[in-house]
Amino acid sequence: MGRAEERRARQRGGRRAAPRRRRPAPAAGGKPAKSLIRRMFTWKKILGTFFGVCLLGILGFIGLYLYVDVPEGNAAAQQQSNVYKFSDGTILARKGEVNREIVDLSKVPRKVQLTFVAAENKSFYHDSGVDFRGTARGLINTLSGKGKQGGSTITQQYVKNYYLNQDQTVTRKLKELVISLKVDREKSKDDILAGYINTSYYGRNAYGIQAAAQAYYHVDAEDLSVAQGAYLAALLQAPSQYDWAVATKIGKRLVTQRWNYVLDNMVEEGWLSKSKRDGLHFPYPKEPKGAPGLGGQKGYLVELANQQLEQRLMAQEGLTQSQAENAVVDKGWTITLNIDRKKQAALEKAVKAQLTSKLDAKKRKVDGDIQAGAVSVDPKTGRVVALYGGQDYYRHYFDNATRRDYQPASTFKPVILAAALEQSATTQDGKPITASTLYDGTSRRPVVDHGTKVGFAPPNEDDANYDDITVQEAMNKSVNSVFAQMGVDVGMDKVMSTANKLGMDTKGMQAVPAQTLGSMGASPLEMAGIYATFANHGYKVTPTILKSAENKGRSVDVPNPVGGSVISRTAADTVTSVLTGVVDDGTASESVASNPLRDGQQVAGKTGTSDENKSAWFTGYTPTLVTSVGLFGEDPKTKAHVSMKGATGLLRPPGRINGGGYPAKIWAAYTFGVTDKASFDLNTTQGAAVEPTETPTFTHTPTQTPSQTPSSAPPTSQSPSQTPSQTPSQTPSQTPSQTPSHTPTTGPPTEPTTEDPLDPDGDLTP
Structure with missing residues (x-):
């Protein structure tokens, strides 16, 4: 052992040194060689790959921008009759008469125009027509199957209504993005806003602001107040859910909150003074009228079928409620109901014979207050085989069969x-x-x-x-x-x-x-x-x-009831x-x-x-x-x-x-x-x-x-x-194995009141 080795041994306290790891063989120039991973992932390569992907994305988007043209838009031409059938295949109703009247933006009061901007897209007047973050989120959700898209601008919604459709596909979303950018460059903001409010669906079979103004307030669009405009703007998020005539307590609360949100945004943007905003009251809509061709019970049957189809599209394709309604109403669907023609006729006959034929509002005012609703279900299959929603869909728009505002x-x-x-x-x-x-x-x-x-x-x-x-x-x-x-x-x-x-x-x-x-x-x-x-x-x-x-060869999955x-x-x-x-x-x-x-x-x-x-x-x-x-x-x-x-x-x-x-x-x-x-x-x-x-x-x-x-x-x-x-x-229920039990009596019983034979029910509070 040499002197140097002895010295190192003494320094280690006599212990042998651990075996040293082998260093990579020196490369040319005397420097050690790098590992495979370090050679593959250098900062230069990572940065180069990143910029390469970005460049490819930019080139791809440019190519898409050049390739996709703004199509000929015609929202009215997209409307097609929905056909509704009984369970045996016979026709129940054919609904497709589009209630739409295009109005020039100059006919809509300026502050009413601004209610829609305040509701949907406050940056409308200075954005590029696209919300890139919202669109990216929608693409990711679509690819991952999470569904709902969010963050669309007014321009994007107009493009979807007027040029495209409500399909939730990557191709459609990319087209929407490109067309929105082009439309924003080619058209004025006023033209886009006019297109948006004239093509949107507001519920009550009303397309466009003129039809909506008539349907909800019985006035022309030019006579709408700011408060009424804010309600119509709020409606677009969920037309059926927010229609005051049929909304649940939750729906009424939500649309009221959104109405307030619209007006508060207008104040925030300086479009409405705080004093005028504070003086506005919620504008309750007028009584609705049934759509043409849906008299009697047809309207109730069609509306429930539409609602359940919309719910399936929301669950199956990730549509929002507004998108689902737009995708169903008058879009060429063939919809078969579980309704049995004979049972439906029998239920209507029974209500008439046992109740409505006995009502006379001219003799007794209270007779005009009576509403009837009924639903008949096959318990083995879950199918609704008959339904009674009211005397007539034209006379009473609210479906008594599905309303939840009365105590059971x-x-x-x-x-x-x-x-x-x-x-x-x-x-x-x-x-x-x-x-x-x-x-x-x-x-x-x-x-x-x-x-x-x-x-x-x-x-x-x-x-x-x-x-x-x-x-x-x-x-x-x-x-x-x-x-x-x-x-x-x-x-x-x-x-x-x-x-x-x-x-x-x-x-x-x-x-x-x-x-x-x-x-x-x-x-x-x-x-x-x-x-x-x-x-x-x-x-x-x-x-x-x-x-x-x-719909056009596409079917919707209907789960087992x-x-x-x-x-x-x-x-x-x-x-x-x-x-x-x-x-x-x-x-x-x-x-x-x-x-x-x-x-x-x-x-x-x-x-x-x-x-x-x-x-x-x-x-x-x-x-x-x-x-x-x-x-x-x-x-x-x-x-x-x-x-x-x-x-x-x-x-x-x-x-x-x-x-x-x-x-x-x-x-x-x-x-x-x-x-x-x-x-x-x-x-x-x-x-x-x-x-x-x-x-x-x-x-x-x-x-x-x-x-x-x-x-x-x-x-x-x-x-x-x-x-x-x-x-x-x-009592037959008292078998020997079931000895009756008894809860304590708090006081002696009193003499019962004589029971009225016309009213044997035992659940009323006097």
Whole structure:
């Protein structure tokens, strides 16, 4: 070992040095050679590649710019008739008469012009006609399948409306970009703005600002106020959703917010003074008129088909609502509906025979306030086979079959029972909630949650007291106090969750005890879907009117209306079993069970009459058909909800239109005329449809009250399994394995008020 090595060894404390890594062999000139990765990714190569890609992109865009010409635009020529067919292929309607009148921009007040700029594109007067960032975002979303495009300028929207179409493809978006740049160079901003407001779709079958001014305010475009112009500008984001005449509460709130947004932008840009803006009030639109060729029920059927097609395009192709409406209305679609011609005719006939023929607004003002809506669904397929939206689409534009602004009242009670059964809920004293469970039916009994009063004590109809009553009898008589307590026993959050799973739109609804009375809003379409899910043994049914839609060889995917199980079969079948008691021995017995056309048909259903008699319902079903019928009190001028008391000349106190009356009569006249006799296939041991194996026993004898007395004469015709219950000891739902449980009584019952035979419903607040 040499001296140098010994010295290094001593410095290392006698340890041997670790083997050194081999350095790359020196290159020419004595410098070490670089690794392969470092040789491939030098900063010069990265920078060169970047500039190369940019250069190729620029050259490509220049080539595209030179290649793509501005086509001959003719928005009116793009309009084609939509053809609507019944389920058997026969023609229902042909709609395609375009309501458009082009007006010169000079005929539109300047500040009204500016409302559109403020709404859509504040930089319109100094941009290049293209929002590159928004277009890039749209291209990326399209390529990644995320859908919605955003950030289009007024110029881009005009190009899309006038020169192109609403397709969401990369090719179309690139063409839109190039044509927009060229149009911005070739045309003045005023020409572009005029084209935009004259080609846009505003809803109500109105294309262009002149048609929109007439449709919404019955004035010419030149007579529009700033406030009205701001509303029309706000509409373009979602014409149908924002149309005040048919908008939901959410839609009305959104369009009001957007109207304010438009005016605030005008103030921000200096186009409107703050004092004038503060003095403007929301300009409520006039009553709409139906489109030509859509009289009677046709308009309601066509509008629902259009809405469901638009929803499919939004989900399938990523269109915004405005784009989807533009892509559907009068664009040459062939749309086949699930509507059965014979059932549709039968439903219209039943409404006329049982209700509208009895209305005479000249004799009784209240008769002019009555609106009817109905939806009929096949529970096995989810197809909407018949629909009644109102007396005439021309006379009442708002579809009563799909409106959600009236309370479903006691037709919500089966949802509470379904939640109790699904959750295996118990009463306050820990007893399972079943069809035979005993509850205190005292009117105005305070609802309690484990000894604490929750501040809710609903009255029963006419303040009738039922003392101790089974769940089956409480459903038959529609006893409010029982289901209010049951809702708290189950947990209102769980009740509302079950409602949502069954198909009710519960967004924005509070999970409070008052909802047990059906105080939320719901539509006949919605309620038909909920009950169809019961009829289909718990498998989710989403009622669908759209069977197929084709356009120039392109078809739209229509999903199966029947989905997976949302509640157990036992829970769903138990609800059905209990609801047969409502028909055979409850609030629907007189109109449905005793109907001579029934011929032993097994039926389940529930009546409902809302607070102040503003709505009345019957939603019922056989094994093969579910139909929800609703009557609504609506002032024809103000559209306010009003009472229906005294309509058709019902003058005997209380003179109410109840769910067991006209709604149930319409249902029976229609259903028994279009269905064949069938029996429910039920997997349950509970409820009125199940015969007991022996007489059940009670821990005590309930006081005899109207709850144990039939509300009407026994039905003239019943299937063997449908034995009406007359006393608690005779309720078929009380099998030996189900010992009735009892919630504590808070006070002695009072004498019940005599029940009116014309109004057997038990869900009204006096």
